Amino acid sequence: EVQLLESGGDLVQPGGSLRLSCAVSGFTFSSYAMTWVRQAPGKGLEWVSTISDGGGTTFYADSVKGQFTISRDNSKNTLYLQVNSLRAEDTAVYYCAKLSGATIGYCTYWGQGTLVTVSS
């Protein structure tokens, strides 16, 4: 059974940082691209970042470029998202998802999400 479990979300002050994690099981992690998608309160889904199977290729939404860093540790079956210089508009539930391909594709499986709240 494919499972994705996010963690690391928290209440953080503006300007703060967090590292979100997504631990996966049930599939060969190193063979698939992974992605982060967020949903702000009352808003729709917003793609954030994607990383290829080996980690050599990354993509970022313009809204987080230079602020967020995606990475993965294939030996630990874990995906990460380092989020820095947080702003109120970064408040959202952050979902990790497995893509259908090694670099691109659609989201086949999703985690339950981790909540990041940016507030003073």
Added chain:
Amino acid sequence: QFVLTQPPSASGTPGQRITISCSGGSPSIGAHPVNWYQKFPGKAPKLLIYSSHQRPSGVPDRFSGSKSGASASLAISGLQSEDEADYYCETWDTNSPWVFGGGTKLTVL
């Protein structure tokens, strides 16, 4: 910036067939497959349709997808109360590799 446009809301009665549209500037939708996700409040999104018209295993055949030109559609036939959810389309754009539509809230009356 590329934008996928969905109607913010849709509604139908049990047993009815409804469609949700997703439109975007050509050639992006025309050049790339469109995927659809179902999302319930507080729950993870679920893949409903991929590659414009393919259904993952386990998705009822009441759900179907199509694409024509710069527009895609999700159809739900035999509408059921448990279909009440938010629906999102998604595709590619060269400037923004993954783009989601704004979402459509489906109400079953």
